[in-house]
Amino acid sequence: MMKQHGPPPSGFHPASAMDFLPLAQLRDLQLKRMQAIVSRAYEHVTLFRQRMKERDLTPASVQTLDDVRLLPFTEKNDLRATYPFGLFASPMTEIVRLHASSGTTGKPIVVAYTQEDLDAWTNAMLRALAACGLHKGDIVQNAYGYGLFTGGLGAHYGAEALGATVIPISGGNTDRQIMVMKDFGVTAICCTPSYFLHLIERAGELGVNMKNLPLRAGILGAEPWTEAMRQRIEAESAIKAYDIYGLSEIVGPGVAMECPHQSGPHIFEDLFYPEVVDPKTGAPAPDEAEGELVLTTLAKRAMPMIRYRTHDITAVTSETCACGRTLRRIKRISRRSDDMLIIRGINLYPSQIEAALLAVEGTLPHYQIIVDREKGLDTLEVQVEVTAEFFSDTVGAMEGLQAKLVHSIETVTGLRPQVRLVAPRTLQRSEGKAKRVQDKRKL
Numbered sequence: 001m002m003k004q005h006g007p008p009p010s011g012f013h014p015a016s017a018m019d020f021l022p023l024a025q026l027r028d029l030q031l032k033r034m035q036a037i038v039s040r041a042y043e044h045v046t047l048f049r050q051r052m053k054e055r056d057l058t059p060a061s062v063q064t065l066d067d068v069r070l071l072p073f074t075e076k077n078d079l080r081a082t083y084p085f086g087l088f089a090s091p092m093t094e095i096v097r098l099h100a101s102s103g104t105t106g107k108p109i110v111v112a113y114t115q116e117d118l119d120a121w122t123n124a125m126l127r128a129l130a131a132c133g134l135h136k137g138d139i140v141q142n143a144y145g146y147g148l149f150t151g152g153l154g155a156h157y158g159a160e161a162l163g164a165t166v167i168p169i170s171g172g173n174t175d176r177q178i179m180v181m182k183d184f185g186v187t188a189i190c191c192t193p194s195y196f197l198h199l200i201e202r203a204g205e206l207g208v209n210m211k212n213l214p215l216r217a218g219i220l221g222a223e224p225w226t227e228a229m230r231q232r233i234e235a236e237s238a239i240k241a242y243d244i245y246g247l248s249e250i251v252g253p254g255v256a257m258e259c260p261h262q263s264g265p266h267i268f269e270d271l272f273y274p275e276v277v278d279p280k281t282g283a284p285a286p287d288e289a290e291g292e293l294v295l296t297t298l299a300k301r302a303m304p305m306i307r308y309r310t311h312d313i314t315a316v317t318s319e320t321c322a323c324g325r326t327l328r329r330i331k332r333i334s335r336r337s338d339d340m341l342i343i344r345g346i347n348l349y350p351s352q353i354e355a356a357l358l359a360v361e362g363t364l365p366h367y368q369i370i371v372d373r374e375k376g377l378d379t380l381e382v383q384v385e386v387t388a389e390f391f392s393d394t395v396g397a398m399e400g401l402q403a404k405l406v407h408s409i410e411t412v413t414g415l416r417p418q419v420r421l422v423a424p425r426t427l428q429r430s431e432g433k434a435k436r437v438q439d440k441r442k443l
């Protein structure tokens with residue numbers, strides 16, 4: 001039976017009370033904040049004001065939360081076109097921090113924060129860490145990169161505000177990470193899922209069994225990962241792996257975070273207003289249906305984002321969670337609308353390959369997808385590492401495994417790939433976001 005909504009269970013940080021706000025109060029707060037942010041953007045951001053005028057809209061047009069649909073979308077290209085500071089709504093004298101995200105092509109995008117914005121972000125990250133059961137006394141190894149990337153500093157300030165002990169180790173230097181994890185009695189780690197896999201593997205090589213360490217929680221995000229990947233991670237390390245979601249344009253990490261029920265990240269809705277739209281047409285998706293996540297920041301002063309198209313594919317569910325939070329949840333984001341590969345006319349997402357590979361015993365969660373074109377025809381090769389036992393096994397056993405993998409991928413995707421089994425530790429490891437795909441057709 002679902003638990004009734006109510007106050008936060010004892011043991012939570014007082015800041016988590018916002019996660020349990022009665023729904024009517026939450027919607028009321030969202031509307032007030034939305035009206036204020038639209039006014040602010042209208043007054044201070046030329047691009048937004050122009051687009052509103054083209055549509056004969058003024059801030060007063062927003063009377064209900066659903067009126068958000070009247071407003072123009074903001075796209076990543078708008079940030080590029082106004083690079084570096086064109087979407088700022090505060091003068092530089094009020095801006096106390098800049099971050100940037102490089103993306104795959106062209107200019108980076110730059111994002112700005114006032115002190116109030118940083119405080120709100122810290123509050124979101126504090127609540128994110130509290131939501132998965134972290135508290136004062138926890139020792140948090142923060143292996144997200146510090147720098148222009150939002151991961152490091154975002155998690156850092158949230159963990160400090162929670163009262164936990166933060167180890168600002170940043171990404172990389174894997175052997176030192178393992179030494180610190182062991183010697184400092186680390187109880188929680190923040191990093192990408194792919195880097196955590198690398199840590200497990202390297203720990204094994206160094207004779208450290210993570211299952212014997214006090215480490216109990218991973219705050220893993222910044223890249224798509226599948227449920228199969230979570231299961232592998234949890235089985236090999238004995239931690240609980242929580243999914244944390246966020247993006248630079250909106251704030252950084254801490255837009256949404258899983259609770260101990262691990263049934264999809266709860267969106268911090270008092271700060272970020274979610275919509276789901278059809279990625280092609282931009283029309284609202286039906287309730288609970290999958291589509292592209294669109295976010296509006298409700299409390300960001302330096303750089304309000306109105307209806308930002310994230311390209312992340314998910315669904316928003318208002319189904320009650322057993323934790324009692326009133327915050328809606330997003331479904332795990334395992335793909336982006338712009339991640340899609342079209343191979344011989346068939347649409348393919350890397351996460352489909354991940355799920356298909358990990359369903360087969362004998363594989364390791366390290367793989368590469370290589371797309372090329374030969375004589376005008378697309379080719380798909382999947383390289384996957386297999387366990388040492390399988391790799392040293394008979395040719396027959398290897399061929400059997402290969403055939404199973406081809407079949408598994410074909411069943412999931414409709415494409416028959418070339419599967420190449422490679423020895424453990426052959427493929428390159430990432431220290432941040434993993435790069436799974438090489439599309440040589442584009443070279």
Ligand code: DLL
Pocket residue numbers: 101144150151220221222223224225243244245246247248249252253254310312332333334336
């Ligand atoms: O990755 C912020 C972040 C840092 C989130 C640390 C979580 C933890 P960007 O570099 O701007 O910001 O990349 C944002 O990464 O639009 C998604 O496509 C992807 N992403 C982030 N978190 C998740 C997740 C940070 N939990 C882009 N699951 C987003 C799937 C994720 N994809």
